[in-house]
Amino acid sequence: MIEARLFAYRLLDALREDDPFWDLTSAIVPNEEGEACLKTKEDCVLAGVEEVVELLKLLGLGYRVVKGDGETAKAGECFLYIRGPKPDLLKVERVVLNLLMRASGIATATRRILEAARAANPRVKVAATRKTTPFLRYIEKKAVAIGGGDPHRFSLSDAVLIKDNHIKAVGGLERALELARKTAPFTAKIEVEVENVADAIKAAELGADIIMLDNMRPEEVAEVDRRLRERGLRERVVLEASGGIREDNAADYAKYVDVISVGALTHSVKAVDMSMELL
Known part of the structure; x- marks a missing residue:
């Protein structure tokens, strides 16, 4: 995929950061052909494999994929083999592992919260947010998608999302929606973030396409769903719950909404523990 190749070119900068002159330690390793195994130390959903393969191609290193993006790897399982001069294998080790560990952590967390939410509502979506690591939004959003989630907005240019500060800046919710309808492209959805049932x-x-229920309790979310149904408005809007949602409470929200968005999927997810072993 061309997007994976484009991202691999950016990974070259990560290699330059790690090896700006030459690797003092790998200088003691004989320049002979070798093979290494990348393995996970815990069960996980793999992500980032495609981008690593594209990086290996750019560097002229060989590879063999045993399990790829979206597949489940068990603890202790080798999922990717790489071949080339032993010093070069050691030089790419940390960059490759950093990427795979973070991306797989995101994909694994997404899969787990999605399964918990869909136990209550088989149609609910679990989405990411724009709370991503600078310069890593592509791989973090892709990891969410690999885990079965929805990437949500990729950037500010994708949709209108009116938040509390936008409402304050223009003088009210009604005015904010009026201006959004005038200025937004016809292809863009208009979403409004609210913090209480009345709003x-x-x-x-007022005609919002999507309503984000921010930091509201499950019982408040249920009340929004009930009152919208009473008014015949529920089928006209997408309801999204956000704020403080975790694997252990996702089902409480999923019963009443169409989308659950979880910033923690990208801003504070636990990386999967992995290692590289020379064979």
């Missing part, structure tokens, strides 16, 4: 109902009555 959620008002946003729906």
Whole structure:
């Protein structure tokens, strides 16, 4: 995929950062052909494999993929083999592992919260946010998708998302929606973030396409769903719950909404423990 190749070119900068002159330690290693195994130390959903393969191609290193993106790897399992001069294998080790560990951590966390949410609502989506690591949004959003989630907005240019500060800046929710309809492209959805039941109902009555229920309790989310149904508005809007949602409470929200968004999937996810072993 061309996007993976483009990202691999950016990974060259990560290699330059790690090896700006030459590797003092690998200088003691004989320049002979070798093979290394990349393995996971815990069960996980793999992500980042395609980008690593594209990087290996750029560097002229060989590879053999045993398990790829989206597949489950068990603890202790080798999922990718790389071949080339032993010093070069050691030089790429950390960059390759850093990418795979983070991306797989995101994919694994996404899969787990998605399974928990869909136990209550088989149609609910679990989405990421724009709370991504600078310069890593592509791989972090892709890891969410690999885990079965929805990437949500990729950037500010994708959709209108009116938040509390936008509402304050223009003088009210009604004015914010009026201006958004005038300025947004016809292809862009208009979403409004609200923090209470009354504002959620008002946003729906004013014609918002998506309503984000931010930091609301499950019982408040249930009340929004009920009142919108009573008014015949529920089928006209997408309801999204966000804020404080975890694997252990996702089902409590999933019953009443179409989307659950979880910033923690990208801003504070635990990386999967992996290693590289020379054979």
